[in-house]
Amino acid sequence: MLEPRGAVGILTGASRGVGPYIAEHLARAGVRLALVARTEDGLRETARRIRHHGHEPLVVPADISDEDDQRRVVDTVSSTLGPPSLLVNNAAVEHISRFQDATVEDIKRVILVNLFGTEALTRLVLPHLLSAGRGHIVTIGSVAGRTAYPYGTVNSSTKHGVVGFTWSLREELRGTGVGVSAVYPTLISDVGISARWQAGRRPPLLGRVGPDEVARAVLKCIRKNKVEITVSPPMEKIADVMGAVSPRLTSWVARRGGVHSYLRKVAETQERSR
Template sequence: MNQNYPTAIITGASKGIGRALALLLAGHNFQLSLIARNQGELKDLAAEITEIGHRPLYFAGDIADEAFIKMAIEKTAHTFQKIDFLINNAGVGAFGPTESYTSEKWDQVFDTNVKGTFLCTQHVLPHMKEAKKGHLITIASDVAKRVFDGGSLYCASKYAQHAFTEAVRKEVRKDGIKVSTVYSGLVDSHFHADPQGDPSHADWLSPENMADSIYYIMNQPAHVVIDELMIHPLSQEY
């Protein structure tokens, strides 16, 4: 633990955008706390980051499980003595006609995309308020501001995530806490039906493109906050 190094919690850290961001931040001397469901993938990522120079914490579990999230955040705060950044990146999707969704699928998507963002934010805020600084960054989607055929469930969850983040921004600005939301278009990641690296994704954003953009938001002077960033591949209309 080194008080001179910034500390960041990343959810959904084991794949895609979260993984790319973790590796980028590790190269910039961040102390990292990594949260995802897959224990094996987290362990492999932690080993890769340790080789870069800093041993991260990692926690395998469900971000909609309040006891798990509280434990992970408290252990992070105890180990590093501060939490400078929370990146709410974990997300799941479900697509198709509205009548095709089960109530269980509805709950699963809202639990991860909305409840998980709420729980992580809620349990990090006391540490940031005590420090009178901190930065909450939520990786949303451009469908938090538009809708598409077959996306009623996913769009609803992202609209809710957007509204929650917008309200928190107004709530904590007076406490010196920054809140940023990233609205991304098509990203070549595991999130889609085709695998990451599929030729059909050639013109899409890469996880590394997203990581660079998030790091740009994180790396602003103390008096500057980027409230929102809308980002797309040039090949995608918006």
């Protein structure tokens, strides 16, 4: 287990969505943070938001899907703050559409950020953690990585990849002092792409959680070395367990509950706005 206070941590996707909330909770816990995202203005806003909690955050504008940027992030953090002992892979992009309407560029963009960026950056950070004999890696996944997510098929495939990545790497690193975890939120209220969806009334089965709940789950994973935490209303947690037992039944319940038809409307709305 890693004690957050004093740890050098890298947080990707720190400029928007749930990222600033995770940054705030980590800063309160005493993590010396490097904030990473493509948008420098957003990063500086997050830095202003959290600097009063203690350590001055390091702002590193970078595209984590780019190999040169990945190396630059790790080198900059190591030379400025010291060797990292914590990595929170939060950066992600979404594309909502019928799969046949997604372009090759759409598919590449989602996979390069959500899966390749996560794994490649982790690979660069990992030697520092192994050398120290301690550290933690947390990746923000999604409940869409545990069940069918029609009209977000490319997103879902990357989030399913996060599940396999987390469990496999955790077993590989067992006994090294390095923990590996994932947090699986459902739709997040107030921030992120789903907060902007315009598709009519959301079905009751498709709940939302607050961004602070997700941030608290990240810290719980670090402090208690939890392999995974699903952040969702109680009914969706039941569905998550049910999905592991019977994916077919889970899909049937989602169809009957209007979840899939709602997602289709979201995709149609998104397509018209492009």
